[in-house]
Amino acid sequence: MKKNKELILHTLIGILTGYFLIHPISMVIYWFQLNPDEFNMAGLTNVFLGNVKHAFSLHMMPMSVAFSILGALIGLGSGFYYKSINRREILLYGKKQLLQQSIPSLIANGESEFVEFKSSLRHDYRQIKTDKNLEDVILKSIAGFLNAKGGTLIIGLNDTGEILGLENDYWSLKRKDKDGFQQRLILIISNAFGKDICTKIHIAFHEINSKEICTLYVEPSRQPVFVNEDNRTIFFLRTGNVTNPLTTSEVVKYLQNRNLGF
Structure with missing residues (x-):
């Protein structure tokens, strides 16, 4: 009521x-x-x-x-x-709060409902090699923000906020710089979710301690976004400081509540 x-x-x-x-x-x-x-x-x-x-x-x-x-x-x-206007104002307020903070402040405050860190796009730091499957991890995080209230994904940091940079990712690409990195991001996002979703994702690069990192400012999507995995379509949602897959019943309930404005 x-x-x-x-x-x-x-x-x-x-x-x-x-x-x-x-x-x-x-x-x-x-x-x-x-x-x-x-x-x-x-x-x-x-x-x-x-x-x-x-x-x-x-x-x-x-x-x-x-x-x-x-x-x-x-x-x-x-x-x-x-x-609808009130909902937009709330979303804009959240974005303004994020944008008012500097990148170092975002990193210092750690992961949250609106901020997530990822070490790389496709470089496996454990096995010290390129692993294209890691791109799916990035897509899941993006989908989680799209299906929730939006947020910022920072690539080039570990979970504790240590700056790793993008150099290893650059070396795995044909074009070994941030332009090649951005092109790869846009390609995998458009292939996974469609070109229209790319308009909801704003990519920027920042240099900290002589290392480049990439930030993706993700707007919330009106339509549900699914990730294809092993011939299955999975709905990911950012809640708190984690991105989780939802069961079919959980997806139905969440979308019903969201459409009703709960």
Whole structure:
């Protein structure tokens, strides 16, 4: 009930507006259309008050109900619009809070619901070799942010925030620089989720302690985003400071709640 109070309030205001304002005014306008020759400024007040009073008479009740329903629909539409604007403002506020912090501050504050660190795009630091399968890990993290409230993925850091850089990733690419790295990112993202999703991901590079890192500012997606893995489509969601796969029932429940604005 509390989560839908805006819709209820807008609907009630719409009903009252339709009954007490739109209906009487329409009655006055209708009278002037039927009696154009009888109009004069001296009798304007009497005409207005007489038609307003007539609008609330008993035999006009069906019209009053009709205008109340019209007002309710207008109010409901206004409520949904207000909720969408409010939701956008909340998302923009979260982004502004992130952007107001410097990259070192983000790193110092560690991982959170809106920030995640990844060591590399495709370099395996344990086995000290290139492993293209690690790109799937990046895609899962991106999907988690897309399906949640958005956030920032920083590549080139370990879990503790130690700066590793992107040099090892660069050496694994045909074009061994940040342009080649960005091209590879865009390619795997567009192949996995579609080119339209690329517009929700903003890539930037930063140099810290003579090492380059890459930040991906991910906007939330209106449509659910799935990751293909072993002939399965999996829904990942960023919750707290972890990205987890959801079961089918959990996905259905989450999407229903999200569409209802919970």
